[in-house]
Amino acid sequence: MRALSDPPLHSWDLDAAQARALQAELAARVDTSRRLRPYETVAGADVSYNKWSPTLHAAVVVLRAGTLEPIERAGVVAEARFPYVPGLLSFREAPAVIAAFGKLTVRPDVLICDGQGIAHPRRLGLACHLGLWLGIPTIGCAKSWLFGQYQEPGSERGDWTPLTDGDETIGAVLRSRSRVQPLFVSPGHLCDLDGAIAAVLASTSKFRLPETTRLAHNYVNELRRGAGE
Numbered sequence: 001m002r003a004l005s006d007p008p009l010h011s012w013d014l015d016a017a018q019a020r021a022l023q024a025e026l027a028a029r030v031d032t033s034r035r036l037r038p039y040e041t042v043a044g045a046d047v048s049y050n051k052w053s054p055t056l057h058a059a060v061v062v063l064r065a066g067t068l069e070p071i072e073r074a075g076v077v078a079e080a081r082f083p084y085v086p087g088l089l090s091f092r093e094a095p096a097v098i099a100a101f102g103k104l105t106v107r108p109d110v111l112i113c114d115g116q117g118i119a120h121p122r123r124l125g126l127a128c129h130l131g132l133w134l135g136i137p138t139i140g141c142a143k144s145w146l147f148g149q150y151q152e153p154g155s156e157r158g159d160w161t162p163l164t165d166g167d168e169t170i171g172a173v174l175r176s177r178s179r180v181q182p183l184f185v186s187p188g189h190l191c192d193l194d195g196a197i198a199a200v201l202a203s204t205s206k207f208r209l210p211e212t213t214r215l216a217h218n219y220v221n222e223l224r225r226g227a228g229e
Contacts, residue, residue: 009133012081012095019091026132027123032187036137036195039065042203043108044212047093048220051084058096059219062108068211074103075223090129098133110199112212116140117186119163119171121147131189138188139196145184155179172197176204
């Protein structure tokens with residue numbers, strides 16, 4: 001596993017063309033073949049900002065798997081190093097999440113991101129990018145569709161259909177609660193699709209969103225209010 005003290009994965013001093021080229025290189029390193037092992041802690045990450053503002057608010061919240069009891073959280077308010085460019089959002093958002101992650105005293109076993117994993121045109125969503133940096137299993141759990149084709153899943157909790165790009169399955173359209181809008185789940189790194197689906201369902205209780213995402217989002221809003229937004 002990588003640690004935050006390891007040599008950096010890459011420089012963040014990139015323009016859009018360089019970032020797209022790097023995406024192809026990094027996507028080749030992503031591993032979505034590993035079965036997700038039993039885990040004791042699961043974290044959620046969220047980033048919030050006005051796309052016209054350079055200020056980012058990022059949070060990571062760690063929960064105990066099984067009970068979903070929060071055990072630690074960390075947040076940062078940071079300046080963006082990269083412009084708002086669709087398809088390259090991880091280059092804007094990941095540095096702030098990594099900074100928040102570095103403030104934790106508990107290293108989570110799994111990280112669920114409010115964003116995409118390999119369900120991305122170049123197979124490198126935020127969850128993939130963070131997984132390569134942090135060296136832990138990561139999962140993308142997005143509220144809305146970005147890329148791929150799918151059929152609407154059944155209406156009951158746990159129903160899902162494949163999210164595909166041609167012949168390749170890149171994620172799942174998952175009903176996290178009965179008769180609510182589905183989530184778009186995809187592996188990030190060091191996790192397979194079955195494990196990603198299971199982890200999202202295990203982290204979901206009374207709400208559509210997994211508790212990891214919901215609590216990270218709530219904390220981000222606290223950070224924004226503290227910054228006067």
